[in-house]
Amino acid sequence: MxxxxxxxxxxxxxxxxxxxxxxxxxxxxxxxxxxxxxxxxxxxxxxxxxxxxxxxxxxxxxxxxxxxxxxxxxxxxxxxxxxxxxxxxxxxxxxxxxxxxxxxxxxxxxxxxxxxxxxxxxxxxxxxxxxxxxxxxxxxxxxxxxxxxxxxxxxxxxxxxxxxxxxxxxxxxxxxxxxxxxxxxxxxxxxxxxxxxxxxxxxxGKAKVPLADPDGLRAVVKEITEGLEEDMSAMSIRLAGTAGYVDMALMYGDAPLRYYQQAEWDDAGGLSGVLMTEEFLNRGVACYRCPIVCGRETRAPNYGLDQVDGPEYETIMAFGGLMMVGDIEAVIYAGHLCNLYGLDTISTGCTIALACELFERGLLTAEQTGGLEVRYGDALTAHRLIEMIGRREGFGDLLADGSQALAEKLSVPELAVTVNRLEVPMHDPRAFSGMAVTYVLSSRGACHMQGDMYMVDTGQGPAIELGVLPGDRFDNSEEKGRISALSQAWRNLYNAMTLCQFQNPGPDRVLQALNAITGWDLALEELMVLGKRIVTLKRLLNLRLGLTRADEVMPELLQQPLCGGSEGNVPNVEALLAGAYAEYGWDLATGAPTPDTVTDLNLESLGS
Ligand code: SF4
Structure with missing residues (x-):
């Protein structure tokens, strides 16, 4: 083996x-x-x-x-x-x-x-x-x-x-x-x-992973490492971490502001990755054998911290743009608190931002929060709320179950920006229509790691040989939905291998490495079969767990057009989904894989 x-x-x-x-x-x-x-x-x-x-x-x-x-x-x-x-x-x-x-x-x-x-x-x-x-x-x-x-x-x-x-x-x-x-x-x-x-x-331990073709792996690793210098996306991540994407995301309208309801903000410059690098960065931090080194170790002197892990882009926008905190040091501290308590920064930031929105609309009162005024721009209260969530203390007990539970408790479920109850991450589908398919069809709810059309459509990490092609980011056609499905299948294979999505040497080199490691003799087109099989397996599992076709909707607030970088675009989810369903071979009426798809993907033993 x-x-x-x-x-x-x-x-x-x-x-x-x-x-x-x-x-x-x-x-x-x-x-x-x-x-x-x-x-x-x-x-x-x-x-x-x-x-x-x-x-x-x-x-x-x-x-x-x-x-x-x-x-x-x-x-x-x-x-x-x-x-x-x-x-x-x-x-x-x-x-x-x-x-x-x-x-x-x-x-x-x-x-x-x-x-x-x-x-x-x-x-x-x-x-x-x-x-x-x-x-x-x-x-x-x-x-x-x-x-x-x-x-x-x-x-x-x-x-x-x-x-x-x-x-x-x-x-x-x-x-x-x-x-x-x-x-x-x-x-x-x-x-x-x-x-x-x-x-x-x-x-x-000290065991070694047995390899089928160590020389073959060595050769392709050399090619990947040497080719990295030409990967502009990887190089930019090495320089500024994923925080380097903040300015570009703001330009595209990809970075959500004020709980996904504002297009532009004069104070957003306070969240810039360049600013973070110049004023708060200690050093880059790498995972095992990673030449990209996206991790950041920062400091937050105003909070008495000379070593903090992170933040990365998602944390910056969740605790910055989404709740209108333009102070990167306060965001660094918010990320640190989440790390201490062991909380997802995306869901936690989104839930607190929703609380700000509900408070502003008068749907949440100080009586319900235990006296706290939960306002946009108030970093101190956000910090306090993270600790209360981590301990399930007072109002934190209600927030600890996430955005959808909070909105349901206050009888406004339509205001939660979630898909299948998972908070939408910091990539606005109005800026990249293909992300709408990614969110709606992701097996875990709104997820930017199971398909990344925001990268593909900006020319970062496409997989052209497999049909994952960059194109018009506002394209709402069935063809765009089809490409988005291919992107999702490709990233599901990445998640299976398990390879970091910032490492994009191209399908040919990934294939060479996988074959050299496992001894399999996969052809290029089989990579996509593996990805689709994995996506379809998770779909079958979710159908068993209660998912229905009616759950595949975009949140109401993301159906409102915004000016700015997204230029008034609202994804046409039904058209995009039709293309994605056709690519996957799923029935558009029931949401289930067709019998032919089950057969083609060798999933018969799991039922259709
Ligand atoms: S493996 Fe990925 S997450 Fe880890 S440092 Fe490298 S680029 Fe960053």
């Missing part, structure tokens, strides 16, 4: 047992790894009756075949389960070193079921797994947890994934944190971990 360690770790927390089991190689060949392979395992374990915070919900940590090899930017892992936020398939992935280290410890992934009676943490060291009491760790923030676990193991090189207080308190926006401030943030995977009383997983 090459490309895989060949083992999963099974953990039954109710029984207090851990055991290894062989990786299902047929699953791996068909779904590759990461969230694709996790979804295939989940398909055998998840039903409509599975409660997201119940013991039966499987929490799956999964790496992909490229992880821990010499492939650049392949240090990621996925965390998956039924989401307590969306109630659908949940997945999130994170960078750093934890994913590779899990493989060096001997495992491709971990499947956790059950619930421990008391808090525990798990160690996996050189192939040996053990559960430990986490009584002394419960209540610690995510940074202290990582440090304490390493101390308890007396292993400074161990990598730790953990939850902070928000996960313990079952916030539906809770993240799984690792490698200091790296986060598997979206869809509330930290709450699933908390529901199992599992505080942390530490991994360490």
């Amino acid at each position: 090459t490309g895989y360690m060949g083992k999963l770790l099974r953990v039954d927390l109710s029984a207090g047992k851990v055991w290894p089991e062989p990786l299902n190689l047929a699953y791996a060949r068909d779904y590759v790894g990461g969230s694709g392979l996790a979804a295939r395992y989940a398909f055998d374990l998840l039903g409509a009756e599975t409660a997201p915070l119940g013991p039966d919900n499987p929490l799956i940590f999964m790496t992909g075949p490229v992880v821990g090899t010499a492939m650049p930017s392949a240090g990621r892992f996925s965390v998956c389960a039924r989401s307590p936020l969306t109630r659908l398939w949940g997945e999130s992935n994170s960078g750093g070193f934890w994913g590779p280290e899990l493989r060096f410890a001997g495992f491709d992934g971990i499947i956790v079921t059950g619930k421990s009676e008391t808090p525990v943490w798990l160690s996996i060291i050189e192939g040996q797994a053990e559960l430990h009491s986490a009584a002394d760790l419960w209540g610690l923030d995510s940074y202290d947890t990582q440090t304490r676990v390493r101390d308890l193991l007396a292993e400074p090189k161990a990598r730790v994934a953990c939850i902070g207080p928000a996960g313990e308190k079952l916030s539906a926006m809770a993240a799984v944190m690792n490698d200091h401030g790296r986060a598997a943030g979206r869809t509330g995977m930290g709450a699933v971990m908390g529901s199992k009383n599992l505080k942390a997983i530490a991994v360490h």
Whole structure:
């Protein structure tokens, strides 16, 4: 077996047992790894009756075949389960070193079921797994947890994934944190971990990923590394982090302002990536073997901090533009608080911004907030609210379940800017129509990591050989929907491998690397088959979990035209969707894959 360690770790927390089991190689060949392979395992374990915070919900940590090899930017892992936020398939992935280290410890992934009676943490060291009491760790923030676990193991090189207080308190926006401030943030995977009383997983080992063709991999890695200098997108990320996109996003109307309702803002310059780099940057931070180095270590002297992880673009706009805070240092601190408590910065920022909007409209009162005036531009209150969410304290208890729950509680569900209950990230589909398809069809709700037409249409990381072509960003045709579907399938394969989406050497080189690692003899066109199979598997899983065609709608506020960079464009979702459905081979009336699609993708055993 090459490309895989060949083992999963099974953990039954109710029984207090851990055991290894062989990786299902047929699953791996068909779904590759990461969230694709996790979804295939989940398909055998998840039903409509599975409660997201119940013991039966499987929490799956999964790496992909490229992880821990010499492939650049392949240090990621996925965390998956039924989401307590969306109630659908949940997945999130994170960078750093934890994913590779899990493989060096001997495992491709971990499947956790059950619930421990008391808090525990798990160690996996050189192939040996053990559960430990986490009584002394419960209540610690995510940074202290990582440090304490390493101390308890007396292993400074161990990598730790953990939850902070928000996960313990079952916030539906809770993240799984690792490698200091790296986060598997979206869809509330930290709450699933908390529901199992599992505080942390530490991994360490020295095993090597077996390779089919080490020389072939070495050759393609050399080409990728040398070619990076010509990748303008990667070079710009290296210089300024993803924060470097802020100015461009504002120009395109891609960066949402004032809870997605304003096109331009004079104070937006205070959020510029250039400003952050000049005044607050300590250094760039890389994941395992990544030459791009998008991570930022910053400082926030006015908050007494000389070392902060982040922020990246999404955090800047969620706590900056969306809530009209034009002070980058205040945004840096907001991101830091989210890291401490273990909260997704996108969902948390969006939910607090929604609270600002509701307060402004008089739909939320100081009586309901415990006396707090929740206003746009008030960074101090935003900071206070993050802490209250992290502890589920007072008004924070209501915010902790996310935007849709807040809007429903106040009887204005139409005001939440969510798709399938997941907060819309910081890419406005009015600026790039193809993103509307991405959001509406993403298996985890509004997601910019399962299709990235905002990049494709600005010429960054297209996959021309696979039909992912740049074009007019305001195109609302079926053809645009079709291209958007291809982009989504391509990124689902990325998430399965598990390869960082900022590494775009082109499909040919990705194919060469994948074949050299696994020994497969895939042809180029099979990459898209794999991507579509993974997307369709997740669609089948979501249909089982209750998704319907009627859920595929854009939020009301995103259907209002704005002037500025998006030039009054409003995506024609139905036309775009028709193209995407045709590309996927799904029935436009029912939302289900057609029998022919099920056959073509070898999904018969899963039902149609
Ligand atoms: S580009 Fe950034 S997120 Fe991606 S692997 Fe490199 S450092 Fe990690």
